[in-house]
Amino acid sequence: MAEIDLHRLFQSLNQHHRVLLAVSGGPDSTALLLLARLWREELDDGPDLFAATVDHGLRRAAREEAEMVAHLSERLGIPHDILTWDGEHPTAGIQEAARNARYALLASHAGSIGATALVTAHTSDDQAETVLFRLIRGSGIAGLAGMAPERQIGAFTLLRPFLSLPKTALVATCEAAGVEAIRDPSNFDPRYARARLRAELLPSLAAEGLSADGLARFAARMRRADLALQRVTEDALEQICPQPWPEGAPLRVDRDVFLDLPEEIALRVLARLVEHVGDEGPAELGKLEALMRWITSRVGQSGPAGRTLAGALVRLERDSLMVAPAPARRFPLPTT
Numbered sequence: 001m002a003e004i005d006l007h008r009l010f011q012s013l014n015q016h017h018r019v020l021l022a023v024s025g026g027p028d029s030t031a032l033l034l035l036a037r038l039w040r041e042e043l044d045d046g047p048d049l050f051a052a053t054v055d056h057g058l059r060r061a062a063r064e065e066a067e068m069v070a071h072l073s074e075r076l077g078i079p080h081d082i083l084t085w086d087g088e089h090p091t092a093g094i095q096e097a098a099r100n101a102r103y104a105l106l107a108s109h110a111g112s113i114g115a116t117a118l119v120t121a122h123t124s125d126d127q128a129e130t131v132l133f134r135l136i137r138g139s140g141i142a143g144l145a146g147m148a149p150e151r152q153i154g155a156f157t158l159l160r161p162f163l164s165l166p167k168t169a170l171v172a173t174c175e176a177a178g179v180e181a182i183r184d185p186s187n188f189d190p191r192y193a194r195a196r197l198r199a200e201l202l203p204s205l206a207a208e209g210l211s212a213d214g215l216a217r218f219a220a221r222m223r224r225a226d227l228a229l230q231r232v233t234e235d236a237l238e239q240i241c242p243q244p245w246p247e248g249a250p251l252r253v254d255r256d257v258f259l260d261l262p263e264e265i266a267l268r269v270l271a272r273l274v275e276h277v278g279d280e281g282p283a284e285l286g287k288l289e290a291l292m293r294w295i296t297s298r299v300g301q302s303g304p305a306g307r308t309l310a311g312a313l314v315r316l317e318r319d320s321l322m323v324a325p326a327p328a329r330r331f332p333l334p335t336t
């Protein structure tokens with residue numbers, strides 16, 4: 001515990017007057033509770049700490065575990081609440097549904113207690129799993145950057161101060177404090193892809209020399225590259241299609257300038273235009289790449305051909321690349 005520099009670790013929390021710690025009762029977030037309290041104790045002035053545990057209603061023991069966190073928080077003098085997920089529990093994709101519900105409950109609770117930051121205890125091991133998971137799913141640079149240490153979500157900031165710390169350091173923190181953390185059996189259930197990664201793939205990679213720590217460092221490098229690429233993309237957009245962009249109207253960029261952009265930047269520019277004009281959120285990277293190949297194949301050809309993606313119609317015109325709202329379906333479904 002002595003090697004952890006608490007001031008450096010928690011400096012991002014200091015920008016806030018009230019922060020909400022997300023504590024499942026597992027070793028990582030129990031250590032978050034212990035270390036944040038230790039850090040706060042040493043400050044004359046710092047944020048007020050609050051904690052919350054979500055009971056997803058998925059395991060019998062969950063309520064009791066949440067109450068154990070409540071007792072520990074009380075001992076530490078940190079106000080704690082148990083938040084219950086009583087919405088519909090789907091049978092497929094339960095882990096993702098539970099995660100979405102958890103963040104929604106925590107965000108709404110943060111709002112109700114006036115906290116502007118939500119703090120989770122994701123570690124470098126979680127980061128390694130996330131990166132591998134995304135690599136398998138075919139992510140690009142932005143996805144391979146893993147979880148951000150700090151992210152703005154609407155009115156509050158999501159902070160992950162432990163992203164460079166290994167789980168072992170946090171387990172050791174709990175042990176040194178004599179606090180027993182909860183072991184969630186779903187973390188070891190081979191029905192879940194993450195559990196299989198943790199149990200099989202990560203140890204095999206470590207045996208070949210790619211440790212979880214190495215993967216987390218890789219994610220940090222990808223984040224650096226992604227931030228640089230984001231900046232270049234913003235500059236390119238500013239140059240070829242200055243904002244504000246009209247709503248519901250076509251956007252046009254100079255065709256030759258667009259085609260002359262480095263491919264990664266052209267893809268990002270295209271992604272932004274499609275997302276703004278379309279109504280289906282961000283387009284998948286693989287589909288954007290296919291659209292880009294189609295655009296370059298259209299150079300030198302004439303005719304009004306266009307392609308649609310994520311609710312946007314894309315057309316290469318004589319002087320411009322046009323991105324417009326996709327025409328409504330020709331045969332709309334009856335509304336009654």
Ligand SMILES: Nc1ncnc2c1ncn2[C@@H]1O[C@H](COP(=O)(O)OP(=O)(O)OP(=O)(O)O)[C@@H](O)[C@H]1O
Nearest residue numbers: 022023024025026027028029052053054120121122
């Ligand atoms: N039920 C929960 N209630 C509150 N916060 C949670 C809950 N589950 C997860 N979190 C937050 O999200 C982080 C990452 O979740 P994850 O599922 O990876 O961890 P965990 O297995 O619950 O165990 P740990 O507490 O050791 O991280 C946790 O560290 C914690 O900050």
